Amino acid sequence: MILWFTIIQIVVACAAGLFCLVLGLAGRRPSDLSVGSVVLVEALLLVQAVVAVIAPVAGNPPTGDLLEYWVYLVGALLLPVGGVLWALLDRTRWSTVVLGVVGFSLAIMLWRMQMIWTVQIA
Amino acid sequence: MVDAMSHTDASPQIHARTRMTGIGRVLVIVYAVMALGATGRSFVQIVRRFDEAPLAYSLSATAAAVYIVATLALILAHRRGWYTVAWIAIVFELTGVIVVGALSLLVPALFGHDSVWSYFGMGYVFIPLVLPVFGLWWLRTHPPKGARA
Numbered sequence: 001m002i003l004w005f006t007i008i009q010i011v012v013a014c015a016a017g018l019f020c021l022v023l024g025l026a027g028r029r030p031s032d033l034s035v036g037s038v039v040l041v042e043a044l045l046l047v048q049a050v051v052a053v054i055a056p057v058a059g060n061p062p063t064g065d066l067l068e069y070w071v072y073l074v075g076a077l078l079l080p081v082g083g084v085l086w087a088l089l090d091r092t093r094w095s096t097v098v099l100g101v102v103g104f105s106l107a108i109m110l111w112r113m114q115m116i117w118t119v120q121i122a
Numbered sequence: 123m124v125d126a127m128s129h130t131d132a133s134p135q136i137h138a139r140t141r142m143t144g145i146g147r148v149l150v151i152v153y154a155v156m157a158l159g160a161t162g163r164s165f166v167q168i169v170r171r172f173d174e175a176p177l178a179y180s181l182s183a184t185a186a187a188v189y190i191v192a193t194l195a196l197i198l199a200h201r202r203g204w205y206t207v208a209w210i211a212i213v214f215e216l217t218g219v220i221v222v223g224a225l226s227l228l229v230p231a232l233f234g235h236d237s238v239w240s241y242f243g244m245g246y247v248f249i250p251l252v253l254p255v256f257g258l259w260w261l262r263t264h265p266p267k268g269a270r271a
Contacts, residue, residue: 065170071162079155086151094147101148105155 001117002051002060009044010107016041017103024096030087031096038099041106042080048110049073064116072116076109146260150196152253157189159246160238167235175235181222182237185250188215189238192257205266212261216254219243223251 016037023034052073056062062069083102087095164182172179188211195208223242226233236245243250 065166067169068163068166071166075158075162079158082154083151090147092147094144097148098151101151101155109159 001048001055001062001114003114003118005048005051006110006114009041009048010110012044013041013103013107013110015103017100017107019100020096020103021100024093024098024100027093028096029091029093030099034096034099035084035087038080038083038102041103042077042084045073045077045080045106049077062117063120064118069113069116072109072113076106076113079106079109146196146199146264149253149257149260150193152249153189153193153196153257156238156246156249156253157186157193160186160189163238167237175232178233178235178237178240181218181233181239185215185218185238188218196257196260199261199264200266202266205261208257208261212254212257215250216258219250219254 019037020034079102083099086098164186167179167182192211195204195211198204199208219239219242222233222239226240233240238250
């Protein structure tokens with residue numbers, strides 16, 4: 001993984017999470033803006049997936065378990081899809097809150113992914 | 123914004139008849155994320171190093187299964203049967219996190235390996251400890267239609 005790109009993703013995921021959480025708690029139903037912010041995180045995650053395929057052969061191999069890493073990455077890729085589908089099916093403000101929870105969960109998963117790639121405690 | 127609000131939760135009687143209401147939806151997404159995380163983690167543990175701690179990793183898989191069942195049961199909790207399933211799953215989960223949490227401190231050799239429930243869910247910022255309490259509260263306050271008031 002590339003540290004600065006991870007940081008960008010975490011910042012965007014937290015921003016999207018906070019944004020949707022605030023909008024949701026303020027009573028807004030999912031909008032292009034709130035759904036779009038989560039779609040943006042998904043787009044960055046897709047770039048991350050490409051990076052994760054190329055990095056090991058380009059001299060940036062993971063120090064941790066690549067299988068564990070991909071389990072996280074695939075999970076992270078699925079979460080926004082689930083959140084956006086939810087927002088499309090259930091047009092209430094709680095769907096916006098759900099998008100916010102998805103955003104923060106993604107931030108945590110990205111952090112874990114960076115840890116798996118670079119830092120080995122065990 | 124006032125308009126948006128009046129459209130969202132102004133009709134509780136309709137919501138009650140359809141599916142989950144209000145904050146219960148947030149509960150479901152947190153459960154879904156926990157189910158995803160626990161399933162992924164136990165999958166890796168069992169594939170990579172099951173022989174290191176078969177007991178702890180079996181528990182990890184059990185926890186993952188319970189989270190999946192709890193997530194589904196909460197979504198369908200408006201039906202009588204699933205409501206009971208939700209109770210069983212969440213009580214099991216609360217028992218699990220307390221028992222395994224205690225054992226991981228008392229017998230670290232057996233339970234010290236990370237699973238969702240070891241050290242009372244510390245690796246998951248104690249969400250596993252808080253979540254079932256919140257879940258039971260939600261079930262208590264939202265019995266299915268036709269059951270006790």
